[in-house]
Amino acid sequence: MSYHTNVIKLLFSTDDHLFRIGKAEKIHKLWKATGLLVLLSILIYCWMAYLGIGSNYISTNATEMNALTYEQSKFWFLVGRALFSVLFAMLVLFIPSLLFYLLTDIPFKKLMIMQQVVLFVLLIERLLWIPLATVNGLDWYVSPLSLGIIASYITDKSWIIFFFGAITLFQFWIIGFQVKYLTTLSQAIRKVWIWVNVIFLHLIYWVITALLAFIDTYILSGWFG
Template sequence: MEFIQVGGQHFMHREVRLFRGITQPSTFFYQLKEMEVIKGYRKRVFFLFLLSIIAFGLISSFGIGMDPLSKEMTKLSPATYELEKFLFFLGRLLAGLLYAAIVLFFSSLIFWTISDEGEYRKLVITQGIVLMILLVEKLTYIPLSLFLSLDWYSSPLSLGVITQYLTSKSYVIYLLGSFSLFKVWVFYIQYKGIKQLTNQKNWIIWLVILLTNLFLWSLNALLAFLNISTLI
């Protein structure tokens, strides 16, 4: 713990350790609430953006998500095909950048609207932990795709598998396939963080968490249904 002096006043600030938020969320969010100055905020946000870009790039490097392009392989010249592959990879890097921005800033902005005292930056840090969990989930798609030939919505950790036995409607499958055990973990982290930082009523917190995540899952399902991208 360190203290800095600003305008004759002393403020406590700590180095933000995001991984502690995963292993010790109660302690992490208590300390986060007590911080007057968040040390290393910009560095942590930059790290999270970089982590997201790397994760998306790694997934695309295995050719995951390239099915529409692969079908056109016989119609394209080798040079054109390689160019399309490069553009696809570049697009996934940009998607990683946008993905991090949505998770970090958009969701935090919604949570901030129900806060009487919570600081926006602290909510961004909370979503930083959420982003790391979501990126781990995305990395699980690599072995599922390579070894089991499963799409993301067919992950055994999600409701997508069960849904495919109940309906053939693609949008419903994509929507429920977005809900997984990782999302339960996300709900827990978001609740712990928002409760500590905002002191809002439980039912309001849960309602906002549910609606925010449902919106993002619906957007993801729509993008998948339109065969644009699986972004969220």
């Protein structure tokens, strides 16, 4: 049996497609879908950079720069975000797939399909950041879809706000989707351990996200200062 990768159909008809993926002996269009998702990631992050989302440091110090320096700063910021988008997509697609390949009996390509859905959902989340940032002036870590906005009322410690800001409703959905996907396709590991490993993986993601956000100002300062 063959399965033709289709992220959107899998997203909206999960049970049917999980059955077909489990029975599939060949996977088609996997790398085409991967390439399209990476391209979509680049387009979204470049659009966000073009709108100035995340360029607070550059905008704040614009008056201290001459016109040429300011335009160069915006250009390199755009290039940096494009490169980051590729790295982000590759990490989301390949690292969890490799880890779960080592932990379960699921073929690597089938795990890649799972992570394609995860990446697609994360990119939808980033699209929702755009109106929140441009219309409401909210940073990603205080999005109403995250726990960061609650944390900001409890503490003013930025790294704590960043950590809880990385925990969103989309993340909860992704955790549930990954557990369902892995338990449906794997017979080699108990469900409780799948839950533990999935949550632990996301915990690491939240910590890394908070760390990168915390040092982001210093990185931008080094690049554009």
